[in-house]
Amino acid sequence: MHIYFTFISFILGLVLASFLNALLYRIDNGYKYPEIFIKGSHCEKCAKQLTAYELIPIVSFLIFKGKCSKCGYKVPIYYPLSELILGISLASIYYHSLSPLFYLLVLFFFAFSYFDRIYKGIPQVLVNVFLLASAGYFFIRVILIDGIPENSLIAVILLSGVVLLLGKIFKKPFGIGDILVLIGLGFIFPLNYFLGFLYVFLILSSLSSVFLVMLKKASFKSSIPLLPFMYCSLGILFLFNEKIIEILESIFFL
Ligand SMILES: [Zn+2]
Structure with missing residues (x-):
């Protein structure tokens, strides 16, 4: 039965993603x-x-081999990929019985990814809503458990500092939107999840950059939107959940 509902979640994710992309x-x-x-x-x-x-x-x-049947317009590969990732994410969150909040989280990243791919930036209002929601969730838990809930804000702040510094040194400013999104994530994710996310993201984004440069679709100087990679990393983190956390815990002795 569990597998059956996992499959239903996967299909729901695909359909929802297709609807959201159109919306x-x-x-x-x-x-x-x-x-x-x-x-x-x-x-x-x-x-x-x-x-x-x-x-x-x-x-x-x-x-249809990714083409419009009338004019032959090549549909961006982004669409089926983003659908697949949402399907995998919803199925994985259900399968591993992860926090129901993660359903919402991955939907936010779906939208971030959509805009970042096109504009290399996210609408400010969307970032604000995400920050407010994640901070609100954090403070509600503070009241409920009468203490500081698990979070990864310190890791996010350290990471942001390093990233801003690197940006100054290499004269390649890191998107402030990306940092704000990470802060939102810091309110929600416990440390092991955040490190797991970062681990997948670093591997994924560096492999893809090398791949794009090899295909001559980008150079090391071009700036690549990061949110689609973050969105994809969330999906992979949810899918291999315990395995990734285990690897991280053995590296950092958490
Ligand atoms: Zn067409």
Whole structure:
């Protein structure tokens, strides 16, 4: 039964991601209510209405080889990947019985990732809501347990200091939005989760950078949006949960 519901969570994640990608696209492109919800999905280039067959998360992308069936527009690989990650995340959070709060967390990162990929930045209002929510959650727990709940704020502050310093030395400013997002995460994640997240993120982002440079899609000087990597790292952290935490604990003697 547990596996059955895990699978349902995975499918729900795919469908939800597909819906959210369309919703964020419409919000971003100035659609008005009620069009935001009722207008059928269409190709971003030729505006062809998409049929039900073309809207199945991941499957349609594979069948149509990632292209619009009318104009041949190449659908960014980002879409099926972001859907897959949300599916994996929801399934993993359910499977490992992790905090239900993580469902919300991963949705925030889904949205951050969407905007960061396009604009190399996140809307300020979204960051503010996330910071308020995570700080609010932290202080509610302070009252409930009458003490300081587990958090990783000190690690985040140390990391931010190092990152800002490196940014000054290499004259490559790190996005302030990225740091604010990490602070929000510091309110929520216990230290072992934060280190696990950072561990996956560092491996993932450096491997991808090398890969992109090898494919000549980027140079070491170009700035790559980090939030999609953070979003993906969350998914991997939730998926391999205990294994990653174990590795980290053996490294840091936590
Ligand atoms: Zn098209």
